[in-house]
Amino acid sequence: MSDPFAVQRERMVRDLIAARGVKDERVLGAMRWAPRHLFVKDHLQRQSYGDHALPIGTGQTISQPYIVARMTELLEVGPEHSVLEIGTGSGYQTAILARLARWVYSLERIAELARDAIPRMRQLGLANVKIQVFDGTVGWSEWAPYDRILVTAGAPKVPEPLLGQLAPGGVLLVPEGPFNAQKLVIYRKSARGGVRRSEGEDVAFVPLLGRHGWKEPPK
Numbered sequence: 001m002s003d004p005f006a007v008q009r010e011r012m013v014r015d016l017i018a019a020r021g022v023k024d025e026r027v028l029g030a031m032r033w034a035p036r037h038l039f040v041k042d043h044l045q046r047q048s049y050g051d052h053a054l055p056i057g058t059g060q061t062i063s064q065p066y067i068v069a070r071m072t073e074l075l076e077v078g079p080e081h082s083v084l085e086i087g088t089g090s091g092y093q094t095a096i097l098a099r100l101a102r103w104v105y106s107l108e109r110i111a112e113l114a115r116d117a118i119p120r121m122r123q124l125g126l127a128n129v130k131i132q133v134f135d136g137t138v139g140w141s142e143w144a145p146y147d148r149i150l151v152t153a154g155a156p157k158v159p160e161p162l163l164g165q166l167a168p169g170g171v172l173l174v175p176e177g178p179f180n181a182q183k184l185v186i187y188r189k190s191a192r193g194g195v196r197r198s199e200g201e202d203v204a205f206v207p208l209l210g211r212h213g214w215k216e217p218p219k
Helices: 006-020 025-033 042-047 065-075 092-100 111-123 160-164
Strands: 054-057 060-062 082-086 103-108 129-133 146-151 166-176 182-189 195-203
Touching (some): 006 065, 025 065, 065 166, 065 195, 160 166
Parallel strands (some): 082 103, 082 146, 103 129, 146 166
């Protein structure tokens, strides 16, 4: 079946992602593949390949394509890796990770979003994804440790349980900072368990709510 958004998606990858410096060919390939229009409300589909976040309901958003690609590139996901994602949302980032990793385990605190994301994974033939409704700041100890952990909401600081579930040699990426302005922060765990922290570019995400995140949304 023909894809009515194929041209827009190719233009998005070329002009909004690759042109801004994302170079990883596996990431670019995943972005070319993922039908972003399936992860937004029907009335927003025509806007789905612009470089902006879009509302997905319940006060949450789907991140702009450049940020999805940039965070995925920084995470350095290999085909042998197991990935823990905190914040499934509509499942767009989940699908990108699933194209690159061996397994993706994704936690979403809002049941409605998780319920809608699961059939999207099936529709796209992604059998290597498990989605659970739970407080993502606690992590998912059942499948730990993880080679890569990606947090897709802004945290005041990295949740300690997530660092504990990161495998030796693993990478954790989290937006850290105040409610309305964070930085991408990378944590790398050495083979001996030591953790090194480095800061990246400025971003703005919805707040990470939970036991080890923000206690309540901003007023």
